[in-house]
Amino acid sequence: MSRLHPIGRVLKGTVLLSFTLLLAACGEPPPPPASRTIVLGFDGMDPDLTAHLIEQGELPNLERLAKTGYAAPLATSNPPQSPVAWSSFATGTGPGDHGIFDFLRRVPETYAPDFSISEVVEPENSFEIFGMTIPLGSADIINRRQGTPFWLTAEENGNPTTILRVPVTFPPDDVHRMLAGMGVPDLLGTQGTYSYYTTRRSRGDETGGRVVYVRARRDGIARTEFEGPPHPLSSDGEPLSVPMEIEPWGNGVRVTLDDEIVELKPRRWSDWVKVGFDFGGIMTVNGMVRLYLIEAMPDLRLYVSPINFDPTAPEVPLSTPDGFASDLAGRIGLYHTIGMPEETWSLNGERISDKAYLQMVETILGEREAMHYDALERNDSALVVTVFVQTDRISHMFWRGIDPKHPRYEDTDELGRGAIRWIYHEADRIVGETLKRMGPNDRLVILSDHGFAPFRHAVHLNRWLVDNDFMTLKPGRTTSPALFANVDWSKTTAYALGLNGLYINMEGREAQGIVKPGEAQAIKAEVAYGLMQATHPETGDPIFDEIYDGADIYQGENNADAPDLVTGFHRGFRASWQTTLGAVPQAFVEPNDQKWSGDHCIAPTLVPGVFFTSWPVEDPPASIREVGAFLLSTLEN
Ligand SMILES: [Zn+2]
Numbered sequence: 001m002s003r004l005h006p007i008g009r010v011l012k013g014t015v016l017l018s019f020t021l022l023l024a025a026c027g028e029p030p031p032p033p034a035s036r037t038i039v040l041g042f043d044g045m046d047p048d049l050t051a052h053l054i055e056q057g058e059l060p061n062l063e064r065l066a067k068t069g070y071a072a073p074l075a076t077s078n079p080p081q082s083p084v085a086w087s088s089f090a091t092g093t094g095p096g097d098h099g100i101f102d103f104l105r106r107v108p109e110t111y112a113p114d115f116s117i118s119e120v121v122e123p124e125n126s127f128e129i130f131g132m133t134i135p136l137g138s139a140d141i142i143n144r145r146q147g148t149p150f151w152l153t154a155e156e157n158g159n160p161t162t163i164l165r166v167p168v169t170f171p172p173d174d175v176h177r178m179l180a181g182m183g184v185p186d187l188l189g190t191q192g193t194y195s196y197y198t199t200r201r202s203r204g205d206e207t208g209g210r211v212v213y214v215r216a217r218r219d220g221i222a223r224t225e226f227e228g229p230p231h232p233l234s235s236d237g238e239p240l241s242v243p244m245e246i247e248p249w250g251n252g253v254r255v256t257l258d259d260e261i262v263e264l265k266p267r268r269w270s271d272w273v274k275v276g277f278d279f280g281g282i283m284t285v286n287g288m289v290r291l292y293l294i295e296a297m298p299d300l301r302l303y304v305s306p307i308n309f310d311p312t313a314p315e316v317p318l319s320t321p322d323g324f325a326s327d328l329a330g331r332i333g334l335y336h337t338i339g340m341p342e343e344t345w346s347l348n349g350e351r352i353s354d355k356a357y358l359q360m361v362e363t364i365l366g367e368r369e370a371m372h373y374d375a376l377e378r379n380d381s382a383l384v385v386t387v388f389v390q391t392d393r394i395s396h397m398f399w400r401g402i403d404p405k406h407p408r409y410e411d412t413d414e415l416g417r418g419a420i421r422w423i424y425h426e427a428d429r430i431v432g433e434t435l436k437r438m439g440p441n442d443r444l445v446i447l448s449d450h451g452f453a454p455f456r457h458a459v460h461l462n463r464w465l466v467d468n469d470f471m472t473l474k475p476g477r478t479t480s481p482a483l484f485a486n487v488d489w490s491k492t493t494a495y496a497l498g499l500n501g502l503y504i505n506m507e508g509r510e511a512q513g514i515v516k517p518g519e520a521q522a523i524k525a526e527v528a529y530g531l532m533q534a535t536h537p538e539t540g541d542p543i544f545d546e547i548y549d550g551a552d553i554y555q556g557e558n559n560a561d562a563p564d565l566v567t568g569f570h571r572g573f574r575a576s577w578q579t580t581l582g583a584v585p586q587a588f589v590e591p592n593d594q595k596w597s598g599d600h601c602i603a604p605t606l607v608p609g610v611f612f613t614s615w616p617v618e619d620p621p622a623s624i625r626e627v628g629a630f631l632l633s634t635l636e637n
């Protein structure tokens with residue numbers, strides 16, 4: 001079978017399917033519920049920071065809830081990562097049951113990392129003709145999360161439910177109304193790939209982005225291509241593309257993208273620009289982008305956002321019912337559809353400025369608010385859950401502004417230093433707006449999936465494994481690029497991959513595994529003991545709070561994917577980006593000099609989330625996995 005880019009397979013399926021697509025008939029709208037439970041999720045809202053800002057009088061609405069209702073920290077999942085914790089929220093189970101252990105899972109056959117949240121399953125059969133692969137039956141997208149989300153139970157009990165942008169809900173479940181969140185890819189099938197057009201000769205592709213070198217011709221116009229998804233019906237992986245022209249326009253540029261003309265002033269975001277990638281004569285893959293001109297010609301630097309699916313003509317299932325995504329766009333305007341729209345990589349790579357990033361987040365926050373209030377105004381669901389992840393994204397990117405010990409504190413200006421305060425104020429304002437829209441019998445629940453900590457030191461776990469003889473590099477090599485390229489698996493007993501995972505190179509499980517089942521426990525114990533002794537080379541601070549044995553903390557049917565050891569870092573430390581992808585740099589610990597300066601992928605006891613209710617509760621949930629059952633208990637049915 002040909003190897004197509006995953007999204008090519010999905011598009012192929014949906015494009016062919018669309019010939020026969022019938023829209024599901026809409027039933028009678030349900031009557032307004034007698035009372036509602038409204039849930040606001042603020043990803044990454046930290047209990048200590050929240051308490052501090054309440055003390056300062058800066059979060060009046062949350063303060064009111066704390067006084068008249070209930071407020072406490074909420075235990076998170078292990079590891080405390082958003083896809084893991086929100087899956088526990090949805091299903092009331094731990095990773096051993098729901099099967100999401102980390103953003104990245106490892107494929108034992110190849111040692112390669114794979115996105116753990118959703119996957120594309122190829123159609124059963126296909127045939128090739130004239131270089132085109134024609135599938136028989138459509139490709140399927142599956143949510144890797146196992147188990148039954150509580151909203152399905154709520155619906156079964158007769159409570160119509162609206163679920164907006166909860167992470168790990170792609171493809172969406174069959175409830176009254178749902179808009180998928182984290183897990184929805186961009187048109188390229190990635191979690192967000194931006195494009196950066198520049199007249200400066202530069203390095204080529206970079207993390208999260210592709211750099212396109214352009215040059216103005218004699219007529220002053222730079223002509224290039226904007227590349228889209230791979231050709232859905234071709235097996236050679238060639239991308240579809242549309243022509244793109246960039247020419248000077250006042251102090252900005254005029255961009256002709258496909259047939260659309262966009263006039264850009266410096267340092268302003270454009271509105272949405274729709275892009276149709278035509279193929280096969282009669283078919284089009286629809287996407288949309290936003291542009292941001294950093295610098296006009298002659299020293300052009302033009303940023304183009306990841307290509308979002310167009311909610312008015314989505315090529316993948318974004319919503320339940322199918323038409324909801326489009327209907328919503330009619331009510332609130334076009335909106336970001338990709339699962340993680342806050343383009344952290346473009347800021348971390350310093351392609352866009354703090355200001356541009358904050359403007360983008362403000363736009364996305366506005367979209368979430370609009371869809372949340374729209375759901376409240378429709379007043380046809382007994383349970384409404386909306387997750388705002390902007391609290392998390394701002395905390396990741398701007399912790400340097402509130403942490404004087406962070407390497408990037410000094411060069412973060414007033415705007416950057418105020419960003420976290422701003423997003424907490426915004427969250428509190430949204431709480432207030434929600435309270436205003438509630439009826440006398442409605443209840444409000446607020447939670448976060450985990451808290452936050454500084455990320456000052458990047459820890460290269462695979463370096464430690466090499467230095468302590470658990471991993472061996474090929475002869476003559478002292479370091480390794482990503483994907484364990486220089487690792488000699490025949491002499492390696494353990495490896496690190498993902499944000500919190502360590503794995504044993506098990507015989508019979510890993511492709512080149514050497515550790516016999518009877519030896520694994522001893523190696524795990526040695527690694528765990530060694531890591532617990534590890535300290536920062538300069539300060540002597542311990543790096544780990546706890547190393548967990550996967551066999552102890554996970555029980556369930558999906559333990560085959562579980563890491564053998566889970567790293568519980570101390571505050572201030574985190575696995576390096578290189579570690580997450582299986583690289584072995586020179587040093588063990590390095591200062592984190594990037595703008596991504598806050599994190600939470602540490603010991604879960606150090607980063608609990610928050611839990612608030614608008615009424616006093618007797619028996620509150622102690623951990624995020626108990627929240628679903630608690631919410632069900634508040635419903636009339
Ligand atoms: Zn996060």
